[in-house]
Amino acid sequence: MIESTTFLVVLSALFLSVAMAIIRVIKGPTAPDRIVGLDTINTIVIVGMVIFGYSTNSVIYIDVAIVYALLSFISTLFIAKYLEGGEF
Amino acid sequence: MIAFIVTTILCFITYLLFTTGSGTDLGIWSYEEIIFGIVLSAIVGLIAGKIFVKKDFRxxxxxxxxxxxxxxxxxxxxxxxxxxxxxxxxxxxxxxxxxxxxxxxxxxxxxxxxxxxxxxxxxxxxxxxxxxxxxxxxxxxxxxxxxxxxxxxxxxxxxxxxxxxxxxxxxxx
Amino acid sequence: MLSGIFDIIILVSLSIGVFFNFLAGVGLLRFPDVYTRLHAGTKCTTFGSIFLCGSIILIGLRAWFFSYEGLTQTDGSTLAIHTAGALFAILLTNPTGAHALARAAHRSGVKPVGAVIDDLEGKPAKKTTSKKKEAEK
Structure with a gap:
């Protein structure tokens, strides 16, 4: 039996890496740097949602994570297109 | 036509996978989910069939x-x-x-x-x-x-x- | 006995996943330019997600087949299948997003820091008509 505090530790470690990515988003000298940080945050948040959904026994969070993954992908593509300067 | 059928069937299989455990009417699915899934897959097949299946079947x-x-x-x-x-x-x-x-x-x-x-x-x-x-x-x-x-x-x-x-x-x- | 082995596998894969996700954050802070940061931010998070989601899938499969305490069989199957869906979405979208970002960075004029060679330098950014971004793996 795995204690639920294990998942609490996992979630706080994930939060620490999100915090480092946020520092990159704030500091980042150019716009692409900030977007790279944002993309990393998105992936970590998806995994965090999956783990949170299991540890609180609410599977609905995992469905939200799937939709969030697809939407964040589309937003990354749009921002990349905008940085390129092309027409949509 | 074949594009519509293939896309609809693939969509419906995905829908069934994601709704396992919704009821006990038909195995582990409920009637409502299955009927709604068929309707939804048909709509997706109509819209996305031409994009999903191209000319060659390699x-x-x-x-x-x-x-x-x-x-x-x-x-x-x-x-x-x-x-x-x-x-x-x-x-x-x-x-x-x-x-x-x-x-x-x-x-x-x-x-x-x-x-x-x-x-x-x-x-x-x-x-x-x-x-x-x-x-x-x-x-x-x-x-x-x-x-x-x-x-x-x-x-x-x-x-x-x-x-x-x-x-x-x-x-x- | 069997349950103990499962617990150990799950704990090990959880710690590998957390370690690599943490490394992604450190890499974002330490590397000097966009491209190397993309290396850290894409590879490490994808690998970490494989292990973190894999441990949750393992928990779901165990509940599905052995009806483990606290979780019913229905819960287990839902957990395993939905987590596999989320993992599949991550695996499909992450490299494609990284490619789009790298291309956008190069076309908006960011030079790789300390590069020994740059074959792409000086090529005019062509207006492309067909987009090859959809990852239809």
Whole structure:
């Protein structure tokens, strides 16, 4: 039996890496740097949602994570297109 | 018509997978979910059928799917593991020697070049930056450029992506 | 006995996943330019997600087949299948997004820092008509 505090530790470690990515988003000298940080945050948040959904026994969070993954992908593509300067 | 049917069936299978455990009427599904799933899959099939199924049916061959699964489990996953140990080493020590190189893998189809670009991004020390769409050449950002690879231009594939192009030619072409 | 082995596998894969996700954050802070940061931010998070989601899938499969305490069989199957869906979405979208970002960075004029060679330098950014971004693996 795995204690639920294990998942609490996992979630706080994930939060620490999100915090480092946020520092990159704030500091980042150019716009692409900030977007790279944002993309990393998105992936970590998806995994965090999956783990949170299991540890609180609410599977609905995992469905939200799937939709969030697809939407964040589309937003990354749009921002990349905008940085390129092309027409949509 | 065949595009509509194939897309609808694939959508419906996905819908059934995601609604397992919704009831006890039909096995582990409830009537409501199944009826709604059929309606939804038909709508998606109408809209997306023409995009999803193209003229040629090369990829409908099960041998290609099995080769793809073998590729993902075998060389691809080994490459991902090696890539992460490599990146971990570089994060901790900070030793980098980057550069952007050009390779011409000689793949012809869109699907093949997409798969190769995605594989390259997840495997050791490389990241695909741009595609020359006329000749299907790839521009790769390489985190640790080897001296001996730069003597020939475009750079030989075996330094950048090993034998991935051979596998992908077997899967997609 | 069997349950103990499962617990150990799950704990090990959880710690591998957390370690690599943490490394992604460190890499984002330490590397000097966009491209190397993309290396850290894409590879490490994808690998970490494989292991973290894999441990949750393992928990779901165990509940599905052995009806483990606290979770019913239905819960287990839902957990395993939905987590596999989320993992599949991550695996499909992450490298494609990284490619789009790298291309956008190069076309908006960011040079790789300390590059020994740049084959792409000076090529005019062509207006492409067909987009090869959809990852139809």
């Amino acid at each position: 990829m409908a061959n099960p041998v290609r799917w099995l080769t793809f699964i073998a590729y993902v489990i075998g060389p691809f996953f080994a490459g991902v593991v090696k890539a992460n140990i490599d990146v971990a080493y570089r994060v901790i020590t900070g030793k980098i020697n980057p550069g952007i190189v050009k390779i011409s893998p000689g793949l012809k189809t869109d699907l093949g070049i997409t798969m190769l670009a995605n594989s390259i991004t997840l495997t050791p020390g490389t990241l695909s930056v741009d595609i020359d769409e006329d000749k299907n050449d790839l521009y790769i950002h390489w985190i640790n450029v080897k001296k001996e690879a730069l003597q020939k231009k475009p750079v030989d594939c075996k330094y950048v992506c090993g034998n991935f192009p051979k596998w992908i030619r077997r899967i997609a072409e």
